[in-house]
Amino acid sequence: MTVEKRARPPIAAAVSGLLAATAALGAAELGAALLRPQASPLLAVGSAFIDLTPAWLKDFAIRTFGANDKTVLLLGLVTAVAACAAAVGVLSTRRPRVAAGGLAALGAVATVAALSRPDAVPTDALPSLVAAVTGAPALLVLRRARAPREPHRALETAPQTTHRKAAAPAPGKAAERLQETAPETVRTDRRALLRTGVAVLGFAAISGGTARAVNAARDAAAGGAGLTLPLPSDPARPLLPGGDLRLPGLSSFTTPNRSFYRVDTALVVPRVPYRDWRLRIHGLVDRPVELTFDQILSRPLVERDITLTCVSNEVGGPYAGHARWLGVDLAGLLREAGVRAGADQILSRSADGWTGGTAVEAVLDGRDALLAIGMNGEVLPAAHGFPARMIVPGLYGYVSATKWVTELKLTRFADEQAYWTRRGWAENAPIKTASRIEVPKAFARIPAGRTTIAGTAWAQHRGVAAVEVRVDEGPWTQALLAPSPTPDTWRQWHLDWPATPGDHHLEVRATDTAGEVQPSQRTPPFPDGATGRHSVLVTVR
Structure with missing residues (x-):
């Protein structure tokens, strides 16, 4: 009687790849924490990606994700590593050597990225090498743990009768015993994989947790906690009364x-x-x-x-x-x-x-x-x-x-x-005259009657001389400017508006002390800063 091998579950293989990658990254993070945090494979690859990012993609990321752009990039890297690790795990079921080569290739990419950093030193390659050296054995151990056994071997290891001359079981009985034993073999394989997986995950958690503790201790020592700065011998001028309009929805003059x-x-x-x-x-x-x-x-x-x-x-x-x-x-x-x-x-x-x-x-x-x-x-x-x-x-x-x-x-x-x-960005980049409407917000629904339009304007080192607002392409109206201590700061402005029911288009422009007026046509930030007038649409009820 021929008994076929049970196929290895692809899900278990993919999970094995993920666990091996987790162990590899945990070991690498610990190595980076002990050597140089910036040598972390994830950080090295992410930094190299930023270096290679074209201007249009950089602007898109900042415009779309704002201050969360780096978090999005790291999440993307983790997702990509997880996908590669799962693929390597599945590949290891039939082509273990190719799978090992895939892990080595990932380690090589991280190594090259780490050594390509401007401040790189030769030891920055070690965390990525540690990841490769850790990931391959972990994948091998997990592969062995999930490997199915021949059902007939389970039959051969079944308890023997105490009678030496017992008759051989009939074919029907043997098949019945095989059917009873094979499920137990499957449960044993799953338990072995579970035990091994927990051990690998535990190793990853301990190494990763230790790395975080080392980095936290280093950060605490590096910070300025407890440091008291001397008083200035040349203090700034006091802020002028009324320089901060303190209107709801308007940025404060000093940003926390x-x-x-x-x-x-x-x-x-x-x-x-x-x-x-x-x-x-x-x-x-x-x-x-x-x-x-x-x-x-x-x-x-x-x-x-x-x-x-x-x-x-x-x-x-x-x-x-x-x-x-x-x-x-x-x-x-x-x-x-x-x-x-x-x-x-x-x-x-x-x-x-x-x-x-x-x-x-x-x-x-x-x-x-x-x-x-x-x-x-x-x-x-x-x-x-x-x-x-x-x-x-x-x-x-x-x-x-x-x-x-x-x-x-x-x-x-x-x-x-x-x-x-x-x-490709400009060598000399003076800040361009700019203004923005902050109150009311874009697409706001506001009641009819007297309302306030307000915002900020800046033209650093020249100073803002005037701000004008117009509604629905009508005439420009001078806004009132809050006082500013120096030309190097922005200025708040406001204008009372008798809002009438309907949809309205609000537009602002600033003029600096050199007489330069914000242009009407918008241009993107690349290569030396955006220009154009800010506008918002609002609905008055």
């Missing part, structure tokens, strides 16, 4: 730290212990300088109100915010180093290897450019650049506001390009 926009390429916030932090100023200088955080604290500190804007901000978008910054005069630092003739670019480098290119002239022309260490009366939050970041008023963030800054290299635009300029 927790609400301040964040747009950068870092998948996880770099954690730099401030006692280990160094700022190096070198390149085309007469006297290279290296400063510690304590040396920065010992210098006279300057406090300024400055509004920042991201070049990715669409017309009417949310990526603008205002804060009171504390730091040292950036121009003074450059003059101490002695900028040589011919140097026209400050190539700033972040702790994660990202670079930004700032025109030397924009820092030395008298504006309040800072190396900031404080924000809104607090130590600079980690998400916004602790221990230190650049702030250069009047320029979009990608050329002026490098976070986690560790290096300032004086060079030439003709010789070196920063991260985004290599990808």
